[in-house]
Amino acid sequence: MEYLYYPGCTLVDTARNFDRCGRAAARALDVELVEMPDWTCCGTTFPLTNRKIVGLVAPVRTLVNARGEGYEELLTLCSFCYNVLKRANYAVRNRGDERMRINAYLEDEFVRAGQEYDEYEGEVEVVHLLEVLRDTVGFESVTAQVTRPLTNLKVAPYYGCLLLRPQSEIGLDDADEPTVLEDLLGALGCDVIDFPHRVECCGSYLGLSSPDIALQNSYEIVHTASRLGADVLAVVCPLCAYNLDLRQEEMHQRFSGFRQVPVMYFTELLALALEVEEEVYSWERHAVDPLPVLQTVGGI
C-alpha cells in the first residue's frame, strides 16, 4: 500500500517525533507514506465566514497538487491539516459557488505560472492514518503484527476537537462517542481508560494568546486522566500535545495535588508496540518524560 503523505509545518518542526514514528510504524505495517513534493501550508484554520474565500485557496491548492501527483488519496497525521483539507474538499464537493470561485482563482495562478489547470471537483480523498489503520489495514491485522504488546499500560485516549468535528463534514467517527483511538490502543494491548474528557477542547491556540485561560482547560483534562490512573495520555494533534504536555510544569506550580502524566502521540505507542527501530523516537521532545512509566509498567 502506498499513500501520498502531507506532513504539514508542525510535523517537520516541533512534532517531528509524531511524524517519524508515524512513517516508521506505517512502514512496519506495509503502508508506504510517500511525502508530497513541494508541499505548502494547509491554511491552518478553516475559514468560517462566507467572505473569506481566500482561506480556502491554500488547502485546495494542496489538493490540486496532490491530484497532479497522480494519487487518489492524501494522507495526513496532524488534526489541523486533516480538518482544513477535509473541510475544504467538502466545500468544493458540495458548494458550487465556492468551487467556482476557488477554481477561478487557482486557474489564474496556474496559468500565470505556465501550468495547465483542470477544474478541481474534489477528486482527491483526504484520509487520516487512523482511518487507514482501521479500514484498510484492519486492527486485527495490527494486533497480529504487534511484537511487544503494551499490556498493563493504562492509556487515556484523547481526541481533541478537529479530528472529529464537524461530524457531517469529517465523518471519521461519532463526534460524541468515538471509538477509533480506543480500538487502536486496544489492538496494541493497552489497558484503555473510559476517559470522559476525550473530546473536550484543550484550549487550542489560546495556549499562546491567552495562556492563563487555556491552562485551565489543559489542566482539567490532564488532571482527570491522572485521577483516573492513566499512565499515559494518548493524543492526535501537536497543539494538544503542546497544551497538555509542555505546560504541565505550570500546572504543577498553579494547582496543588497535581500529578504529572506523560503525553504521547498515538504513533509513538504504535511504533513501540511494533518494536520499530530506536532512532525514530526523540524522547527529549517530551516535557514529561514517558520513559520511566514505559519501563516500569510497559516493560520497555
Place this chain on the structure above:
Amino acid sequence: MAGIGIFVCDCDGELSERIDLEVLGSRLQEHPDVVDVIPHPHLCSEAGLALIEESLAGKGLGAVLVAACAYDLYDVAFRPIMEKAELGPGQTVNLDLRVSSSRDENVKARTKHSVDRALALLDRLELPSDKLELVPEEADHGVVRRALVIGGGIGGIQAALDIANSGHEVVLVERQPSIGGHMIQLSETFPSLDCSQCILTPKMAEVGRHPKVRLLTTSEVTGLEGRLGRFTAKIERKPRYVLDSCTACGDCVDACPVLVCDQFNTGLRWRKAIFQPFPQAVPSIFALDDEHCLGLFPLACGKCEQVCEPGSIDYDMQPVTEEIEVGAVVVATGYEMYSYGDVSEYGYGKYDDVINGLQFERLLSASGPTMGKVMRPSDGREPKEVVFIQCVRSRNPERGKPYCSGICCMYTAKHAMLYKHRVPDGQAFVFYMDIRAGGKGYEEFVQRAMENDGVMYLRGRVSKVFEENGRIVVWGADTLVGKRIEIAADLVVLATAIVPNDGYESVAQVTDLAADEHGFFTATHGKADPVGGSVPGIYLVGCCQGPTDIPETVAQASGAAAKVCALFAAEPKRAVPEPMLAEA
C-alpha cells in the same frame, strides 16, 4: 366502459388561494380511468349540485371523486345525489382539499400533496365491473355493524368499551399477550397521582369479559380491504402456545429454565420464557415467548408442559389468519420511547444509571422490579441526587425530532415529586426549556413540585453527561442566570422523545392511512375532525397521531366511538321529528 369523473370545487376562491387547481386537474386527467375533470366555483351551491346531477346522467360516470372543501359536508350535500344515480359508497369518494393541503407551506407543496392524495383515493374506487357483486348485499344501508379496534392500550380499550356499550360488536386486536399498553406500566398519573394500575385494571377486566368484545391478543392486522361500512380485515393470530384453559397458576414459570430480559419492566428485570407480563394481565393466560423458549424443539426442553396441570401448553400451535368483516376501524397503536441509536452525549445505553422516563416509571411502581423503592440500577443504592433532563431528542430537528413530545413536562414534574415523596432527603433537578403545563390542574401541579417538594428547575439544555467516581456528572446551563451548571448526580432520567409505536409502518401499509414524516397518522383535520383518519371509516385515537396525554386519549377514544356509533346508527333518520314539547 364507464370511467371516473372528478368534480373540483373552488369554494368561492378559498381553495385556489391555496392550491393550483389547474395543475391538480391536469394531473388527475392523466389517470387512465379518469374520463372527465369538471371544475366549479362552488359545488355545494344549487348550480353546482345541478351540474353534478347532469354530468352523472349525461356522461354515464361509473365512479366519482369530489374534491371539495368540506370534510363532512359531503354526506349532506353530495351523497344523496350519488345515491340517486345509484352510485354506492364504493364508487364515490370525497377528497378534502383543505385538509390534504393544510400541513404544507407553499402552493406547490400543497398542490403536490393534494394530487398524491387524490391518486391514492382513485385507486380505492371500484368501477362498475365490481359494482354488480356488491349491490345485492347492501341491505341495511350496507354497513357491517362491527368495529375493529387496533391496539389495546388505554385508547383502544376505551374506544372498544364505548362502542360495545352502545350495543355493537367489537374486535380488539393487540400485538402483546395482554392489553393495557403503556399506561399499565406507569406508576401514578398526573395531576391527581392516582395509581395507574388501580384505575386501568377495572377497564381492562371490563373489556376482557364484555359479551360484545372479542379480544384477540398476540395478533396483528395484516390486511384491510374494502371501504367505509364494509371492510374485510385479515388478522393473523400468532401462536401463544398456551391454551385458554390456562389458569394462570404459575407452575410453568417455576419450571422454566430460560431467563429473558423483561420488556414490560423496561429491561430492569428478568422474566422466564413462559410468562405473564404482569399479574393483572387480560386475558390472564400465560404466553410463551417463542424467540427464547427451548421447548419448541421438544427434545431440548418441555418442562412447562410437564408441570402444567390443566395441560394448557401446546408447542405445536400455528399462526392462524382470520378474515373478519367490519364496518369501521379505530387505530390506537400508541407510542414508543425514542431509541434510535444511543443518545451518545448523555451516555444512554452506556451508563446503567442513565435511564429513560418509562424506566423510571417502573422504578417508582409499587409492582415494579424494586417494589416502588427508588434504587439506581447499577448498585441498588438509593439515589440522593437525581437529574431529570427534558426534551431529549424532542424539539431537536438536528439530532432527533423537531416536535414537542407533549407529555414530558408533566410526567417529569410527577417523577420529581414522587421521587421526593420516596426519598425525602433527596434533591431533584429538572433541566427544561419551556414548562408546558397546559392541561387542567397542570400548572398548579408543577408549581406544587417546585414549592412544596423543592424540585429545582433549571432553564437550559444539558450538553454532556459522563461518569466520574461512581457519580453521573451533568453539564448543563441555567440560561436565566447565564451560568453553566455542573451536577454530580446519582441517577439521571432522560425524557426521551415520543415516537410512533414501531408497528405503525405495517398499520399504515395495511390501512393506507396517511402519516406525517415522523410516522404519526394525520387526522383529516386537526381542528374540525381530530379523530378522522385520511381513509373514510378509519378513526385515530391517542398517540398514533401525535403525543397525547391520557385524558385527551380517552376523550379522543370516546370521540372515535361516537363516529363509529353514528355510522352504525340502527334507526334511519326519521323524516318528521316528534318532539315531545309542550308550551308551558
Place this chain on the structure above:
Amino acid sequence: MARIGLFVCRCGRNIAGTVDVAEVAGILAEHPGVVHAEEYTYMCSDPGQLKVAQTIADQHLTGVVVAACSPQLHERTFRIACEKGGLNPYMCEMANIREHCSWVHPEEPATTEKAIELTRVAVEKVKHSRPLTPIRIPVNRRVLVIGAGIAGIQVALDAARGGYDVVLVEREAYVGGHMAQLSATFPEMERSRFLLRPKLAQLLSHDNVWLLTNSEVVELTGFVGNFKATIKTRPSTDAEAGLDLADEVFPRGVERQRQESTVEVEVGAVVPAIGYDVYPLESIPEYGSGSIPNVLTSLQFEQLLRTSEGGELRRPSDGAVPREVVFIQCVRSRDREHGMPYCSRICCMYTAKQAMLYKQRVPDGQAYVFYIDIRAQGKDDEEFIRRAAEQYGVLYLRGRVSRIFPQDGKVVVWGADTLSGMNVEIPADAVVLALAMTPAHGALDVARLLGVGADDHGFLTEAHPKLRPVETSTAGIFLAGACQAPRDIGSCVAHASGAASKVLELFSARHLEREPEIAHIDEGICAGCFDCREVCPSRAIEVKEIRDRRGELLDTVATVNDGLCQGCGLCVATCRSGAADLEGYTDSQLFSQIEALSSRWTSTTSAEKPGGGHGG
C-alpha cells in the same frame, strides 16, 4: 329454611397451595344451613360453572357461596351460573380466599382458618339475602345541548347523526360562539368561519335538531334518561336577523321567536357546552384598566384581523397602521395573586398565530411577544412557533410586562428579558393582551342548575380527570369543550365527540338496566325528617305524600329515586329511625356477618383480644 350450596375453588395451586381447601369444605359442610359443600380445581371453568347450576337444580338450593378469588373477577360469572340453575343471581355471594388470603399469607394453619372464617361469613350473609331484580329505567332518547359554540355544535351533530333528537339551546342570538369571532385557526391558518360553516350546514340539515337561540335553560329536574328541562326564550330583535352564521349557511334562515316563550322539554341526557369568557381588562390597573387607547384584548385583535383580510390592518383609535405591536401572554393567567392560578393553555398558540397574521397584513411591521414558557405541545405546534420566530421575525422575550402607559402617541411597554437579564422598554403602536380564559359568566348557575360539580373558578368538573374526562358525577350529564378547562378547538371537538359517544351509549337501548344494589326506604317506618335528603350526594331522595282515598294527606315520607341513587349508603347511616336500608348490603346481612365473626372470637379467644388483629 336456607339450603345453601358451597363451592370451594382450588385455583390450581393458587389457593390450594396455601389453604387446605378440603378442610374448608369439610368444616363448612357441618355449618347450619349448608346442604352441599364441595371443592374443585377451577370453579370458573365451564365444568365448574356447570356444577353450580346443576347442584342448584338437584338440591333445591336457596343460596350459593363460592369461595374463590376476588368478586371483581368472577362474581358476574357465578351469578350467571346461578341464573342458569334457576336461582336468583343476587342469592350468590363470593368469599375471596385468594387475594384476601392465600396470596397474602404463608402456608400455615392460620391461613386455612382465615379462609374458613371468610367463607362462613359469606354463608351467613347469604342466609339474609333477598332476591333482587335489576332496575329498568326507560330512556328518553333526546339530548339537550346547552351552548351552540363549536363544542355544542359538534355534540349536536354527532348525536343527530346517531339518529337521535337534539335540542340545542344558545344563550346568545348567534350560533358559533367564540369560534365565529376568530380570524383563523392555528396551526392550519384557515379561516375560522369556513371551518364552522359546513358543520353548521350539516347540523341544520338534520330534521331532528331543534335550535333555540336567545334561550336559556332555567330549570332541570329528573334523572338520567328522564330529565325535564324548562327553556326560556327571549324575543329576538330585527337587528339580529340575518347576521348570524346560521343564516349564512341555512338558506331558509333560522326561525326566530318574536315573543318571549317558555317550553318544557323531556330529554334523556344533557350536555353543557357553555364555553368560556376572558378576564376583564377593566380589572388590570397596571395595563391601564382598558383606558389606554390601542391596548386591545386578543379577541378584539381577532376582530381586527378578520375584518382586515386582504387589506391593511388599522388600529381602531385613529386608523393608523401599527408598525410595532407588542403581544403579552399570561395576562392574569398563572397568576394566583392577582388573577387565575392556572394556565389558559391556548394563548401561546393564538398569540403566535396573531403575530404571524399581523406580519402578513403589515409586512414591514415588528411583532414582539412577552412569554414565560412557550406552551406548544399540540401536533405541529412547536413547528408553528418556530415559523413565527424564524420566518416572521417575531421577537420572543421571556419575561412579564410590569407596566404599560401612554406617552407621545405611543404605548410604552416596560418588560424584562430574563434570558439576557435586561429590562426592556418598547414604545409600541398597539398592545395585544392574551387575557386569562375564565369560565363563562353564569357557569356556576348552570352547574347548580344541573347538579354537577365545579372547581373553585367555576370550570365544571369531570367524574375522573384521567379516565372519565367527559362524564360528570351525575349520570346522564356529560361535558364538552372549554366549560371544563381552557382548551383549543381541536381538543373541544374531540371532547365533544367523546361526550356524544356517552350519549349514544346511553341511548343505545330504550331501557337502562342498573344494578339493584341501591337504597330503599321503608315508608312505614320513615318519620319524614328528611335528614337523608340533606346528605344524599345524588339528589336521589324525593318527597312522597301519602294520601287516603279521599285525597287527604296522611303523611310525608322520603322515597328513593331508582334512577338517581348510586348506592353509597349515606342515607342508611343517617337515618335515625332505621327506615333506610341498602339492598345487597342490608343491615341484617351486615350484622349477621359481624355476628358470625365476633361469635368466633368470643368462643375461641380471650375477650380482651379485639376482632381486627387476625382475621382482618
Place this chain on the structure above:
Amino acid sequence: MRVKISKASLQSGFLVDVEEMSGEHVWSCYQCGNCSAGCPLAFAMELLPNQIIRLLHLGQEEEVFRANTIWLCTSCLTCKTRCPRGVDLSRINESIRHLALRRGKAPDRFGPDQIEPGVAASAPPQGLASAFRKFGG
C-alpha cells in the same frame, strides 16, 4: 438601566451583516443554552455563548463587542455538534470577530511581537499561525 428596543434596533445592519457573513440563521436559536452548557471556554467568558445570540436578537451590538466571548471561542464545534437547531455558533463568532476588527472594536491585536522567545521556540507553528489568523482576521 432599561434598554429601549424597537424595530430599528432589531432590524439593525449588524444582525444582517452577521447573518450574511456567517451564513447562519440567528433566529433559529431558541435559547436552550446547550451551547453554553458544553462550551469548554465558557468559564472565562463574560457572556455565555447563548447570550451572544440573545443580544444579537435584541440588536445589542455594543454589548457583544464589549465582551471577551468571541475572542475566546476556539471553534472547537462542541456547540454545533450538540445544537438542536443546527446553529453553528463558531461561524457567528468568527463573523463578529471580523466585524469587530473591521470597525476597530477589537482588543489589542495578537501578533508575533507578543510571543515570548522561549514560547515561540517550543510552540507548534500551527498554533501560532492559527492564533494570528483568528486575531488578525
